[in-house]
Amino acid sequence: xxxxxxxxxxxxxxxxxxxxxxxxxxxxxxxxxxxxxxxxxxxxxxxxxxxxxxxxxxxxxxxxxxxxxxxxxxxxxxxxxxxxxxxxxxxxxxxxxxxxxxxxxxxxxxxxxxxxxxxxxxxxxxxxxxxxxxxxxxxxxxxxxxxxxxxxxxxxxxxxxxxxxxxxxxxxxxxxxxxxxxxxxxxxxxxxxxxxxxxxxxxxxxxxxxxxxxxxxxxxxxxxxxxxxxxxxxxxxxxxxxxxxxxxxxxxxxxxxxxxxxxxxxxxxxxxxxxxxxxxxxxxxxxxxxxxxxxxxxxxxxxxxxxxxxxxxxxxxxxxxxxxxxxxxxxxxxxxxxxxxxxxxxxxxxxxxxxxxxxxxxxxxxxxxxxxxxxxxxxxxxxxxxxxxxxx
Amino acid sequence: xxxxxxxxxxxxxxxxxxxxxxxxxxxxxxxxxxxxxxxxxxxxxxxxxxxxxxxxxxxxxxxxxxxxxxxxxxxxxxxxxxxxxxxxxxxxxxxxxxxxxxxxxxxxxxxxxxxxxxxxxxxxxxxxxxxxx
Numbered sequence: 001x002x003x004x005x006x007x008x009x010x011x012x013x014x015x016x017x018x019x020x021x022x023x024x025x026x027x028x029x030x031x032x033x034x035x036x037x038x039x040x041x042x043x044x045x046x047x048x049x050x051x052x053x054x055x056x057x058x059x060x061x062x063x064x065x066x067x068x069x070x071x072x073x074x075x076x077x078x079x080x081x082x083x084x085x086x087x088x089x090x091x092x093x094x095x096x097x098x099x100x101x102x103x104x105x106x107x108x109x110x111x112x113x114x115x116x117x118x119x120x121x122x123x124x125x126x127x128x129x130x131x132x133x134x135x136x137x138x139x140x141x142x143x144x145x146x147x148x149x150x151x152x153x154x155x156x157x158x159x160x161x162x163x164x165x166x167x168x169x170x171x172x173x174x175x176x177x178x179x180x181x182x183x184x185x186x187x188x189x190x191x192x193x194x195x196x197x198x199x200x201x202x203x204x205x206x207x208x209x210x211x212x213x214x215x216x217x218x219x220x221x222x223x224x225x226x227x228x229x230x231x232x233x234x235x236x237x238x239x240x241x242x243x244x245x246x247x248x249x250x251x252x253x254x255x256x257x258x259x260x261x262x263x264x265x266x267x268x269x270x271x272x273x274x275x276x277x278x279x280x281x282x283x284x285x286x287x288x289x290x291x292x293x294x295x296x297x298x299x300x301x302x303x304x305x306x307x308x309x310x311x312x313x314x315x316x317x318x319x320x321x322x323x324x325x326x327x328x329x330x331x332x333x334x335x336x337x338x339x340x341x342x343x344x345x346x347x348x349x350x351x352x353x354x355x356x357x358x359x360x361x362x363x364x365x366x367x368x369x370x371x372x373x374x375x376x377x378x379x380x381x382x383x384x385x386x387x388x389x390x391x392x
Numbered sequence: 393x394x395x396x397x398x399x400x401x402x403x404x405x406x407x408x409x410x411x412x413x414x415x416x417x418x419x420x421x422x423x424x425x426x427x428x429x430x431x432x433x434x435x436x437x438x439x440x441x442x443x444x445x446x447x448x449x450x451x452x453x454x455x456x457x458x459x460x461x462x463x464x465x466x467x468x469x470x471x472x473x474x475x476x477x478x479x480x481x482x483x484x485x486x487x488x489x490x491x492x493x494x495x496x497x498x499x500x501x502x503x504x505x506x507x508x509x510x511x512x513x514x515x516x517x518x519x520x521x522x523x524x525x
Contacts, residue, residue, distance in 0.1 A: 027426075027428070038455065039428055039455075041425070045428050045429050046428050046429050046453075046454045046455065047429045047454060246428070246454065246455050249455075250454060312432075313432075314431070314432055314452055314457075316457060336454060336455075337431045337432070337454050339454070366450070
């Protein structure tokens with residue numbers, strides 16, 4: 001037996017909670033150069049962690065994510081102009097306290113990274129970016145905002161970021177904060193005191209397809225461990241458990257949320273990835289817009305679809321998609337058993353002619369052609385509690 | 393979980409138990425722990441010839457696909473059909489009910505190079521120390 005998830009250890013970067021994860025007996029893996037927990041046997045493992053988030057609440061250390069702050073220079077408006085230039089969604093629509101899913105693009109209309117843009121103040125924005133692309137992203141943002149009257153700061157090492165996710169996440173955090181979390185809508189955020197830490201950013205965001213919050217606390221080890229432990233204590237009555245990157249992946253896949261280097265990359269454009277609704281062509285010029293305009297006229301060569309296996313077998317990342325004759329037509333970008341649905345699901349790029357729901361496609365699994373069909377996405381959508389939680 | 397004294401172990405974390413000329417093969421507790429929740433098993437049909445050191449099947453967890461290697465050459469007599477619907481048994485009883493295949497060995501002396509239980513326990517202890525260093 002040989003495991004694909006062999007731990008590496010050389011010069012890996014560590015979050016402030018690394019020692020705590022190890023004390024908890026987490027299984028650690030190299031994730032984009034970071035030594036991160038993939039699952040906690042003490043929590044019952046990946047499937048138990050996944051189900052805790054769907055059914056109640058789980059907590060993730062996502063401190064490996066990067067944070068870039070963009071503020072206006074001497075005159076107002078510089079930060080917004082810079083953010084508009086480097087990201088595809090329309091940041092002018094953001095109220096203070098609101099966030100939006102967006103992406104930074106290369107001139108070719110392909111992805112530098114996806115990002116959540118938070119409007120902290122009148123002339124103050126926080127971009128939360130992926131771990132594996134931190135340095136590349138910061139360099140790219142600095143280069144592409146040079147012509148704007150703004151100040152760009154890399155705050156990635158300043159924060160420990162905890163994601164408290166699941167339908168009971170709000171109940172856990174209410175016990176620890178004075179902030180009015182009920183008043184925070186999906187993709188909005190607030191500042192308040194939590195675990196005695198004043199002015200803490202608490203955002204109703206996440207990467208699980210479930211309700212939940214991401215909180216940003218100072219990155220020193222003692223504070224980070226103290227907050228983690230208080231969250232665990234407050235969540236005990238709801239059955240909270242630590243959750244690793246393993247279930248973070250299965251949760252985001254069920255919700256069809258993109259993962260960099262999988263569904264999105266420097267080779268894939270916005271239309272192919274199906275992220276049209278986050279790309280505001282009418283807002284004015286931005287990096288990548290001209291290429292996207294041309295691509296839109298040229299038409300799609302491939303498109304992202306959700307598939308579900310019919311034959312016995314699990315489609316995995318990078319497996320080949322083929323037609324009935326066995327000719328290659330596309331590729332799986334993410335594939336896994338779905339703990340919520342009890343089915344084997346995947347996202348794949350296929351030509352538009354094969355993308356209609358119900359279309360039969362085949363996935364090549366260890367030399368065998370296994371039957372699958374295109375299904376509607378997201379694979380999983382959480383039940384809506386109130387209109388206030390609609391995605392903006 | 394204890395490693396049965398009468399079993400022999402491979403560096404790739406399979407175990408083999410020979411009784412009355414028939415070898416039962418499975419994966420070790422260490423292997424199932426490394427894999428995590430097992431959700432899928434693919435095993436050869438009876439009559440299949442397996443070769444020493446070559447993959448004869450796969451065990452998949454949610455996250456990973458693992459090839460299973462034959463500790464010795466032989467012919468598959470039986471595959472554990474129970475695992476088709478309950479692959480998670482590999483997580484709970486890897487050394488017992490969740491055996492993978494029974495094989496008639498071509499040459500039982502091929503097993504002489506494998507580790508006994510104390511040697512295997514020392515081998516995985518060294519791996520765990522390495523991983524947490």
